Amino acid sequence: xxxxFSLPQRFLTRxxxxxxxxxxxxxxxxxxxxxxxxYAFVFLDEYIRSVDIYLHARxxxxxxxxxAYYHFLFRLGVYFRWKTILSLGDSFxxxxxxTSMGSGSLFSYSYYSQHGLLVDLLGDISLSRLxxxxxxxxxHDTLSSxxxxxxxxxxxxxxxxxxxxxxxxxxxxxxxxxxxxIIEKISSKPMQVFWEELIFSQDVSxxxxxxxxxxxxxxxxxxxxxxKVLF
Numbered sequence: 173x174x175x176x177f178s179l180p181q182r183f184l185t186r187x188x189x190x191x192x193x194x195x196x197x198x199x200x201x202x203x204x205x206x207x208x209x210x211y212a213f214v215f216l217d218e219y220i221r222s223v224d225i226y227l228h229a230r231x232x233x234x235x236x237x238x239x240a241y242y243h244f245l246f247r248l249g250v251y252f253r254w255k256t257i258l259s260l261g262d263s264f265x266x267x268x269x270x271t272s273m274g275s276g277s278l279f280s281y282s283y284y285s286q287h288g289l290l291v292d293l294l295g296d297i298s299l300s301r302l303x304x305x306x307x308x309x310x311x312h313d314t315l316s317s318x319x320x321x322x323x324x325x326x327x328x329x330x331x332x333x334x335x336x337x338x339x340x341x342x343x344x345x346x347x348x349x350x351x352x353x354i355i356e357k358i359s360s361k362p363m364q365v366f367w368e369e370l371i372f373s374q375d376v377s378x379x380x381x382x383x384x385x386x387x388x389x390x391x392x393x394x395x396x397x398x399x400k401v402l403f
Contacts, residue, residue: 193395196378200401203247206240210250212273213243223264234264241385241403242270245354248387249274252352254322259283260339261327267356271323281318283311312342321346326355326363336366344375353388371398 191197217239227234245267254275259268259282272280324343326336347353358367358381367386371379378394380387382403 191399193378193397195394196380196397196399199380200399203251204244204401204403206243210243210246212246213239216242216246216270216273219269220266223266226264236264236266237384242266244403245270246274248352248354249277249323252322252350254352255279256318256321257281257323257325258318258321258343258346259325259327261325261356267325267327267354271325271354275323277322279318281314283314315342315346318346320348320351322348322351324351324353326353336363337369340366340370347375347390349391349393351390353386353390355386355388357384358386359384 191200220236220239220242224236226232227236249271252275254271254277256279257268257271257275257277259280261283265282268280268282271277321343324340324347353370355363355367355370357363370376370388371381371386375390376388377391377396378389379398381398381400383400385403
């Protein structure tokens with residue numbers, strides 16, 4: 173699988189240079205750039221500020237991504253129109269909020285969300301049906317009730333003692349050709365081993381490495397390649 177390592181090459185890849193796949197070129201030049209705004213950003217971005225206030229009030233050390241990142245998640249949702257989103261981990265609801273709002277998902281599921289903020293964020297919007305579980309038993313029950321997963325979101329916080337790869341293997345049968353997987357903090361040590369195994373797996377096709385976040389696709393029609401991109 174081809175890869176690009178230097179910052180100048182990451183920048184050129186972002187602009188579409190050397191990208192021959194029509195799908196990858198469209199994602200990098202049309203979906204990734206934060207050039208056009210949506211009316212939803214006016215009130216959605218207020219939630220970023222609300223989470224920031226929440227964290228400071230409780231002295232929780234957590235670095236929130238820039239709004240441009242969440243806008244990208246929103247635009248991915250708009251383009252792919254995911255119906256079922258499964259979130260593993262805890263990004264204080266922001267990543268799941270933007271993907272759910274962008275896609276207009278019918279069902280959103282969150283596992284290992286510990287801070288009680290997720291329901292507040294998604295609950296008052298009432299766009300998607302949110303099921304939040306924190307125990308392994310509840311998670312297995314929830315997973316068995318899901319027919320397929322359109323978007324699998326690994327959020328920033330650790331998912332506890334259970335191995336990332338083990339969790340992925342549990343969910344893999346629910347993924348399909350048009351599924352997408354978004355993984356945050358791929359540069360962190362806990363996630364690196366999982367990320368390296370995943371990108372060279374025969375299950376994946378196009379893989380986008382944005383340094384802190386990875387986006388993985390499973391459609392065999394896409395060229396199998398690793399794109400390293402400057403976000």
